[in-house]
Amino acid sequence: MSTEVPRVSIRGVVKRFGTLTVLDGLSFDVHRGEVVVLIGASGSGKTTLLRCINFLERYDDGEIRIDGELIGYQDPPAAGRLRTEREIARQRTRTGMVFQSYNLFPHLSVLQNVIEAPVHVLRQPHAEAEALAMQLLRRVGLEDKARERPARLSGGQQQRVAIARALAMRPEVLLLDEVTSALDPELVGEVLQAIKGLAEDGMTMVIVTHEMQFAREVAHRIVFLDGGRVVEEGPAKQLLNDPQTPRLQAFLRRFREGYLL
Amino acid sequence: MSGLPGLRYLPILLQAAVVTVELSVVVVVLGTALGTVLAVLARLLGRPGGMVLAVYVYVLRGVPLLVLVFGAYFCLPLLVADVSKTTAVVLAMTLYMAAFVAEITRGAMAGIPRGLTDAARSLGMPPMLALRRVVLPLAARSAVPPLVNRTVMTIKGTSLASVIGLWELSLAGREIIQRDLVPFQVFGLIALIYFLLCVSVARLGARLERRFAYEH
Numbered sequence: 168m169s170t171e172v173p174r175v176s177i178r179g180v181v182k183r184f185g186t187l188t189v190l191d192g193l194s195f196d197v198h199r200g201e202v203v204v205l206i207g208a209s210g211s212g213k214t215t216l217l218r219c220i221n222f223l224e225r226y227d228d229g230e231i232r233i234d235g236e237l238i239g240y241q242d243p244p245a246a247g248r249l250r251t252e253r254e255i256a257r258q259r260t261r262t263g264m265v266f267q268s269y270n271l272f273p274h275l276s277v278l279q280n281v282i283e284a285p286v287h288v289l290r291q292p293h294a295e296a297e298a299l300a301m302q303l304l305r306r307v308g309l310e311d312k313a314r315e316r317p318a319r320l321s322g323g324q325q326q327r328v329a330i331a332r333a334l335a336m337r338p339e340v341l342l343l344d345e346v347t348s349a350l351d352p353e354l355v356g357e358v359l360q361a362i363k364g365l366a367e368d369g370m371t372m373v374i375v376t377h378e379m380q381f382a383r384e385v386a387h388r389i390v391f392l393d394g395g396r397v398v399e400e401g402p403a404k405q406l407l408n409d410p411q412t413p414r415l416q417a418f419l420r421r422f423r424e425g426y427l428l
Numbered sequence: 429m430s431g432l433p434g435l436r437y438l439p440i441l442l443q444a445a446v447v448t449v450e451l452s453v454v455v456v457v458l459g460t461a462l463g464t465v466l467a468v469l470a471r472l473l474g475r476p477g478g479m480v481l482a483v484y485v486y487v488l489r490g491v492p493l494l495v496l497v498f499g500a501y502f503c504l505p506l507l508v509a510d511v512s513k514t515t516a517v518v519l520a521m522t523l524y525m526a527a528f529v530a531e532i533t534r535g536a537m538a539g540i541p542r543g544l545t546d547a548a549r550s551l552g553m554p555p556m557l558a559l560r561r562v563v564l565p566l567a568a569r570s571a572v573p574p575l576v577n578r579t580v581m582t583i584k585g586t587s588l589a590s591v592i593g594l595w596e597l598s599l600a601g602r603e604i605i606q607r608d609l610v611p612f613q614v615f616g617l618i619a620l621i622y623f624l625l626c627v628s629v630a631r632l633g634a635r636l637e638r639r640f641a642y643e644h
Contacts, residue, residue, distance in 0.1 A: 221550050223546055223549060223550060252554055252555055253554050256549070256552045256553060256554040257552060259549060259550055259551070259552045260551070260552035262550075263550075264546075264547075264550035266543060266546065266547065266550075268543050270541075270543040270544055270546065270547035271547075272544060272547070272548075272562055272566075273544075273566070273642050274565050274566055274569075274640075274642045283551070283561065284551035284552060284553065287553070287557055287561060288551060288552045288553055288557065289552075316642060318642070332551070333550075333551075336551060336552065
């Protein structure tokens with residue numbers, strides 16, 4: 168595994184908002200079929216990192232590569248010149264993003280939400296896109312909701328549609344940003360179940376979550392961020408059971424006190 | 429005629445109303461198109477585009493329509509070439525309407541939650557596609573009520589064409605009044621015709637609004 172090109176390679180990535188440094192030169196790899204969970208306190212840079220991988224945010228320094236291709240900037244990175252909008256858009260199709268607040272298009276039906284990008288971005292024939300969309304909706308248990316507007320669905324259902332919408336682009340990596348944080352507790356399970364299914368099918372994923380039990384079950388590896396740096400990383404169970412750094416120990420202790428771990 | 433005074437003027441007034449409607453349709457269509465294009469261009473061009481648009485909006489919105497109509501009719505021949513009365517009115521009113529429509533469209537687009545444009549971008553939509561498929565359809569909904577408002581103002585605004593002698597509803601009415609000295613009947617009829625035109629537009633707008641409606 169160590170000789171292959173990582174699916175996602177993050178090297179020394181820096182992101183500043185004004186004078187605030189959110190990502191402070193962090194590096195790690197995600198390999199094919201691997202599920203990496205990012206944990207860390209609010210403000211540790213987890214969401215910003217996902218947004219940089221998708222290039223919704225420009226990173227200021229370092230490199231993010233997907234299958235070796237530099238994201239957002241022209242190669243070699245020393246040039247520091249942005250790619251064209253069209254190229255960046257093409258790169259974004261390689262990374263599916265699922266947001267905390269679902270962000271389904273409210274003027275389109277569930278099915279239209281899922282086929283929108285395949286039809287208009289990938290130029291798939293309508294029938295083909297629809298067949299795939301129905302397959303994906305079936306997979307997340309929502310084929311009977313295909314004609315509904317998103318507003319008619321519960322939060323958990325909307326989030327599952329958002330997952331189907333991201334998968335419809337056949338991304339190489341799926342980025343999930345606190346996808347259960349906006350949900351009522353009783354709706355969390357159905358979304359996590361859908362994600363577990365994807366992990367079992369070998370989908371490469373980078374997941375930001377506060378659900379530690381879920382992280383333990385689904386992650387191959389956990390990366391703990393603090394202050395925009397990777398403080399500790401390792402296999403999920405090892406890292407959660409036997410944290411090495413004081414900061415991770417403190418973070419996990421706070422979780423144990425507040426939540427079941 | 430005793431029962432319904434002024435009714436004999438109705439045919440000529442309706443004929444003039446057709447001109448009013450034609451003027452309105454042309455101005456609303458061109459003004460809405462131009463205003464939307466300006467707002468979209470400004471959005472795509474970022475900050476410099478926004479500043480140019482702001483100047484356009486402030487200048488056009490800050491000048492009375494009457495002055496624009498006079499300006500187009502009397503100044504254009506000095507600067508460029510002779511223009512017909514209709515061209516002058518259509519030009520002035522279109523530029524005027526476009527300023528309001530651009531501002532309405534800009535506001536409607538700015539009101540779309542960031543998450544939705546993020547979602548469109550994350551799915552690989554280039555800016556124009558995201559605009560066409562997500563931003564404009566969503567903006568259209570909140571833009572309909574102010575656009576209807578603006579359309580009503582435009583219909584009534586066409587009466588200003590009469591100041592340069594373009595024959596439409598207001599001028600036709602004034603001619604009749606000056607000839608037959610029947611101000612109340614004729615003004616009453618004119619007001620009724622304008623009112624009916626504006627109500628029809630408002631009703632149409634309400635239907636459009638329902639058609640665009642979606643739940644949040």
